[in-house]
Amino acid sequence: MSDTTTRVKEAIESADIxxxxxxxxxxxxxxxxxQVVQILSQMGASYKAINVLADxxxxxxxxAFSNWPTIPQLYVKGEFIGGCDITREMFQTGELxxxxxxxxxxxxxxxxx
Structure with a gap:
């Protein structure tokens, strides 16, 4: 496992969201x-944000870790949820x-x- 993969995995495991x-x-x-920040804020959910522009x-x-080509990416308890569109849809339907x-x-x- 590469150093970057290890860092990504540790970041994902560092918080519930x-x-x-x-x-x-x-x-x-x-x-x-x-949009994802607004959704999480509206839900009052505590989360850890990782600024990918800084690294x-x-x-x-x-x-590469998620096999998903875009940012943002949301993880819940280590599970990849998706990007903005999926998060927004899940929020709107109550699935989130x-x-x-x-x-x-x-x-x-x-x-x-």
Missing amino acids: VLFMKGTPQAPQCGFSM GDIREGVK AALLDKKSIPHNQIAKA
């Missing part, structure tokens, strides 16, 4: 990352809240968007 994104939650650097190895490494419930991750009980 991990978001690999462009920028930071306070200053997203792309609209897709901003090119992680940026490419997470794409159900997943957090199933994984015993605290969040706000909110109406569907």
Whole structure:
């Protein structure tokens, strides 16, 4: 296992919810990352954000790790969920809240968007 793969794996395991994104939650650097931040914030879910723009190895490494070509990437309890479109769809249908419930991750009980 490469050093980058190890770093990606350790990052994914470092919190219940991990978001690999462009920028930071306070200053997203792309609209897709901003949408996922807004969803997680609206849900009141605690998460760890990894700014892939600050580390090119992680940026490419997470794409290889998940076999998913784009950023952002959302992980819940080590499981790859998807990017912005999948996260938004899961949020709108209530599937994301159900997943957090199933994984015993605290969040706000909110109406569907």
